[in-house]
Amino acid sequence: MRNYLSIAVYPIQWIANSPTRVFSFFDHYSFTHQGLMSENQQLKEAQFLQNARLQTYQALEAENNRLRILLQSSVRANETLLVAEIIKINADLFLHRVILNKGSEQGICLGQAVIDAEGVVGEVTEVYPTTSRVILLSDASYGIPVENIRTGVRGVVVGTGSLKSLELKHVAHTLDLAVGDTLVTSGLDGHYPPGYPVGTITQIAHDPSETFAAVQVAPKARLDRAREVLLLAAQQVVGE
Numbered sequence: 001m002r003n004y005l006s007i008a009v010y011p012i013q014w015i016a017n018s019p020t021r022v023f024s025f026f027d028h029y030s031f032t033h034q035g036l037m038s039e040n041q042q043l044k045e046a047q048f049l050q051n052a053r054l055q056t057y058q059a060l061e062a063e064n065n066r067l068r069i070l071l072q073s074s075v076r077a078n079e080t081l082l083v084a085e086i087i088k089i090n091a092d093l094f095l096h097r098v099i100l101n102k103g104s105e106q107g108i109c110l111g112q113a114v115i116d117a118e119g120v121v122g123e124v125t126e127v128y129p130t131t132s133r134v135i136l137l138s139d140a141s142y143g144i145p146v147e148n149i150r151t152g153v154r155g156v157v158v159g160t161g162s163l164k165s166l167e168l169k170h171v172a173h174t175l176d177l178a179v180g181d182t183l184v185t186s187g188l189d190g191h192y193p194p195g196y197p198v199g200t201i202t203q204i205a206h207d208p209s210e211t212f213a214a215v216q217v218a219p220k221a222r223l224d225r226a227r228e229v230l231l232l233a234a235q236q237v238v239g240e
Contacts, residue, residue, distance in 0.1 A: 082106065082231045084114075087131070094161060096139035098122075100229070103130045111191045113232045119197035119220025120144065120185060121229050137198070138163045138223050146183040146198050151176045154186055157198055157217055163224040166199050168215035173206050175213075183217060193232065197221075 084106075088099035102108050104127050112124040114134050122142070126133035135142050136159070143158040146168070153175050155168045171177065181201045187194030199217035206213050 082108070083228055084108075084132075084231055085228050086226065094140070096122075096136040096142075096159065096161070096163070096223075097125075098134050098136065100124075100132045100134060100231075101130070102231070103128045103132050105129050108132045108231060113192045113196070115196060115230050115232070116221045116226045116228075118222055119199070120192065121221045121223065121226060123191055124231070134229075136163075136223055137166060137219055137221070143169070144192065144198060145186045145188045147186040147194075148177065149182045149184055150178070151181070153177060154188075155183075155215075157183060164218065166217040166219055168201070168217050169212065171213050171215055172211075173208075173213050177201060177204055177213070177215060179204060182220075 082102065084100040084102040086098045087101045090097040100108070100114075108124060108127050110124055110127055114121040114123060120137060122134045122136040122139075123144075124132050125135045137144060137157070138159040138161065140159045140161040143156045145154065146157045147154045153171070155171045157166050157168055160167050168177075168183065179201050183198045183201065185192040185194055185196045185198060197220040199219045201215060202218045203216040204213055205215075
């Protein structure tokens with residue numbers, strides 16, 4: 001009889017306990033859901049931090065590659081070089097000047113030659129304790145004596161205000177010049193040692209009404225994207 005009664009009342013007990021089971025189920029579900037949401041948020045934050053670190057690592061790797069190429073550039077074995085970083089460019093589009101993170105405290109001096117892995121970048125014009133200002137070859141007010149590697153013809157390369165174009169001045173129509181000729185520093189200005197690449201002749205125009213030929217030159221240095229540069233040690237600047 002007891003067994004039969006137990007079986008008979010079981011459905012009633014099950015129904016009576018249903019609210020408790022439902023509450024327990026939803027309480028467990030809510031706890032599990034909150035835990036999963038919290039874990040998901042933590043994973044998102046961890047992934048965000050990993051992505052940020054990855055960007056930093058990629059930037060460092062790119063910087064190391066640039067420095068490696070810079071230090072492997074074709075400079076003379078007996079020359080002492082100082083690596084500096086460009087930390088600011090001039091906001092005036094007509095003034096092609098940059099600021100370096102090295103100054104007099106690191107041995108920088110006026111007139112010091114600045115190069116990159118490809119060629120001549122410019123010259124130090126102002127020096128402060130921890131920074132210095134450099135005028136780029138492309139500045140319209142700047143010029144540098146050069147010579148043609150192939151023929152020895154000399155001239156002066158001046159800036160045009162464009163980071164991708166220079167001009168070879170005072171060249172007679174009769175002089176031996178050709179597109180593709182490489183121009184290097186002549187060493188006659190008292191600042192740059194001879195033999196450093198300045199640019200490549202890209203165009204020659206002969207106008208009979210003009211005294212000199214119009215010669216366009218593409219700079220060798222990456223004036224529009226250089227981040228690190230090399231400065232020749234002060235004692236090696238010609239005329240110092």
